[in-house]
Amino acid sequence: MRFDLALIASWIEPGTRVLGLGCGEGDLLHFLKTQKQVRETGIEIVESRVARCIGKGLCVLQGDINQEVEDYPDNAFDYVILSQTLQQVYDPARLINAMLRIGRKAIVSFPNFGHWKIRTQLLFTGRAPITEQLPYQWYDTPNIRVLSIRDFRIFIRQVGMHIVKEMATASGRTIHSGTVIRIAPNLLATYGIFQIEKNDHDGGALFPQPDKPTGEAK
């Protein structure tokens, strides 16, 4: 399993209900289902990946994560995971609010745009940076939200949530390896992984919660 996914897996309590947004071919969910006996659900937009997941016996729905999260009742899950997708989300505040409406805890990971390689590339070449973690040209990148670990911490405070746990990592030689970064993560880490929860009171939220679904869908 991918290094960052293994770290996320280590945060999940056994026997819980887990929703994976953009779950790909279901590696993490399959691990959690078989090793931690979680009750898993995944959402994935690509048909072939959905079919692979279902073929593995996972409970996975094909659809757009931004829309699919709206259907679930409050607190339907213990954990809602958004792994390396935040940078592609059009309205992150709305999505994270929805994640913490349907789940008690949210786990979010993303590539860190504050990494020193990115900073120096921009500084010395004057061009949009391209790295292993963000390997696209400015004109073909799906990554429409450019954020650093520091940006995310500030954002979470602004939307009236708090960080319960965080971990920063640097990629290793393969996708299965890596190092945990403890010093100056915003400069040295390629990825940030955060577990967040809602503040007990709603005070301080910049963004209101999306309307709760009422009635039924036709």
Added chain:
Amino acid sequence: MSEYIEHDRNRISVGLVEKKFFTFAAPPNEMMLESGARLGPITLAYETCGALNTDKSNAVLVAHALTGDSHAAGYYSESDPKPGWWDIMIGPGKGIDTDKYFVICSNVLGGCMGSTGPSSIHPETEKPYGVTFPGITIGDMVKAQKALTDHLGIEQLLSVMGGSMGGMQVLEWCVRYPEMAISAIPLATTTRHSALAIAFNEVARQAIMTDPNWNNGGYYGGRKPDMGLAVARMIGHITYLSDEAMRQKFGRRLQDKTAVSFDLGADFQVESYLRHQGAKFVERFDANTFLYITKAADYFDLEAQYGNGSAVEAFAGTRARFLVVSFTSDWLYPTYQSKAMVTAMKKNGLDVSFCEIEADCGHDAFLIPNPRLSAMIKGFLESVFTGRHHK
């Protein structure tokens, strides 16, 4: 659906199967139908393949679509030219693995392939029911199937599955007998017939009922309304295909000629194909059954019947694990209808998987070999089966 049936490419088959009959609801204990009428005795034709395990935990019920029958897989004899209608899916090592599961498929109530329907003999008049046969619903079909599974001593079904009208029966099973259906696979189906679907059915019914030979349903023993039934089949066929499928299969190609005839004959291949399908269909199907069963499909409205108009409420009592599948080019039961049921299941906190399969062959895609569909059904069933044994 018979036009798709082909031998398994790898020659893997469940082998010989036998059509059996189960009769119940003998007077005075007739079955109460949703219409309020009583019907009995009722015979269901059914077939099984695979073996029921000792704790009876591996039974899978397959529900057929409008013109299907109990012959889901295998062959009736060594010289049988064609296997059952879902032979591609049911057999050793296939999507529904008969080495693991016990598969049951029965002809629906109202059918004409061995189950009691309008062409059956009325026990009192000793003549075919014809239009004196009471109106039936998808619910009635399922109630009759429940009598069959009771008779077979099966208390829980590992899965109930089917496409199109078979999918409606699947949904009805989950709502009506929630304690019985552990999992369910509704394919290319809907919780309620749309105006479009009802409209096509009505044109098909009118074709039959305006055929002079229909004779208000009393054609048994005389000339049958073959023309009307053939036209009904032709209309149905169009709705089961898609623009793309017809473009690929026929285009504007002419049939056995190089120029159009100007004589109102069948110039185009698509015309000739539809005529052929119509002519073949009348040999095996009863016109009155077509009328009754299309009505049952039109009446189907899970939201209205079980949820006061709400799909969320309709699924509130269900407990099954669902695998919902739709197909991109299905314009009879388009994907939005599957997504609506998925949304309702999600709102009820049910375990539901959903996949919209890319297919250009239209509504009938579920009957055509598709490795992706087979793999999904196989993985889903395995997971339900192991999950059940862990509890």
